[in-house]
Amino acid sequence: MTEALHIVGGGMAGSEAAWQAAQAGVPVVLHEMRPHVGTFAHQTGNFAEMVCSNSFRSDDDEQNAVGLLHWEMRAAGGLIMEMADQHALPAGGALAVDRDAFAQAVTERLLAHPLITTHAGEINALPESGHWIFATGPLTSDALAQAIRVETGAEALAFFDAIAPIVHYESIDLDTAWLQSRYDKGETEEEQKAYLNCPMTKPQYEAFIDALLAADKTEFHEGETAGYFDGCLPIEVMAERGRETLRHGPMKPVGLTNAHDPLNKPYAVVQLRRDNALGTLYNIVGFQTKMKYGAQTEVFRMIPGLQDASFARLGGIHRNTFINSPTLLDDQMRLRSRPNLRFAGQITGVEGYVESASMGLVAGRLAAAEIQGRTLSAPPRVTAMGALIAHITGDAEAKTFQPMNVNFGLFTPIDDIRGGRRGRKDRYKAYTDRAKEAFTAWLG
Incomplete structure (x- = not known):
């Protein structure tokens, strides 16, 4: 045998x-x-x-x-x-x-x-x-x-990995958010509208960055050092690298047109991607975070369209060993x-x-x-x-x-x-x- x-x-x-x-x-x-x-x-x-x-x-x-x-x-x-x-x-x-x-x-x-x-x-x-x-x-x-x-x-060796939050679709304000893939990418209409987009003006973006930087965050235990993997950086770490970093990363507005206000270009856009086949859950793309739970709900509800967001799962951070x-x-x-x-x-x-x-x-x-x-x-x-x-x-x-x-x-x-x-x-x-x-x- x-x-x-x-x-x-x-x-x-x-x-x-x-x-x-x-x-x-x-x-x-x-x-x-x-x-x-x-x-x-x-x-x-x-x-x-x-x-x-x-x-x-x-x-x-x-x-x-x-x-x-x-x-x-x-x-x-x-x-x-x-x-x-x-x-x-x-x-x-x-x-x-x-x-x-x-x-x-x-x-x-x-x-x-x-x-x-x-x-x-x-x-x-x-x-x-x-x-x-x-x-x-x-x-x-x-x-x-x-x-x-x-x-x-x-x-x-070890580094720290972060998890992005998931939002209940029914709690998203669709009078503010709109469905569109960047550059309308995709062969079918469903693919071209695969993402929910939440627009931000410059003042809204600046206020969001201020809140993000000031929020309570998970601290490492004594003696631990963090080496983040660049492909999964917490958004706070990205924001600390410069106020415009997120706007050129997960919040870039390029290739998107606000269906509710097509003549005004958003200064920044937060994207959410469908997380299940029913379409009842959406994850916030690129928003891995080490903020504490209370700070997450407060800061993420500053995003236009997510002001009444209900979270199926909040983000988190954990050790990643290799x-x-x-x-x-x-x-x-x-x-x-x-x-x-x-x-x-x-x-x-x-x-x-x-x-x-x-x-x-x-x-x-x-x-x-x-x-x-x-x-x-x-x-x-x-x-x-x-x-x-x-x-x-x-x-x-x-x-x-x-x-x-x-x-x-x-x-x-x-x-x-x-x-x-x-x-x-x-x-x-x-x-x-x-x-x-x-x-x-x-x-x-």
Whole structure:
């Protein structure tokens, strides 16, 4: 009988790893401590629960690196992408999902698989034998994090991650807010109106920034230092970098026309994106926050259209732990000191739902091949998955290693045989064409 693969953590990476290994014919035991042991951010015991945004970001597989990653995961029969597509919500050119329906669907598919069994409870030590994948994510339990520190001889790295608030749709003032995607992006009318927009005049914006900077915020415990990931900065941190920072970031008014007052250009715009299929919940895009709960309701109700907002969930901040993968992992994603242990997902130093799931996809396939006595290399580094693996297992500078989203800067450059410089659009298309060809060959 084929030896079982044990996977610790039922988030994006663990769920995808379990699916890939089971689909390859390897029995899987999926260990998940929730709901018996909870975390700050999770609300349920479902697998693949989304705790921050409900967006998988751009779905453009010709001009965007994360869109290419979507393509590779679909090509590999990824469960996460299949369920995301089934539970997609209108979001312009992005892929956003109904988070509850998505997680429930992933959970049902995993529980129904004949080769996957689940084990409820916390794993708090590194096993001496067997094949294991640790995909415990940014909220790895204290006991397991300590076991990893003891084994690796290094302090686990950490930064602080923030969560955006969610608003009940019925409490939004639609006489002030209007539906529109930036530049009316999207093929259908529903996609072109995927976002709710709340306009601000300059005085309203200035008052909002003043309140934001003065609000009570969560303080770190003594001895803690915060290294924020730039892709998920709290809005207060962005505002501290300059009063205009938010207006050129999540509150930029570019590409939007106020349907209630088309002749007056808003000075700033707050966007909300639908968070569930019913359209009853909307999250405030880019508004991750470390403000205390009372301050959040007070400050966010200063936004025109949200003056009577009722919040289904307020924002928050939590520790996000990851290992120094360039020094600890080999190119098979195995711990160099304990090759029977693999790591996958955000704990390896990738950032984002799709990046995490893709690392689970690769780890599950590599582990399954090893158990079955087959030889399988990691995806070629010219692919999106291969570029991420190359980055975390060797390309990144260990001394300054920080979580990274997939981006074309991680890809091997393309020489232009014409001798001139490619335009960005042509260059990105060349990256994606090359990656698709190489990834298809790797699957074969």
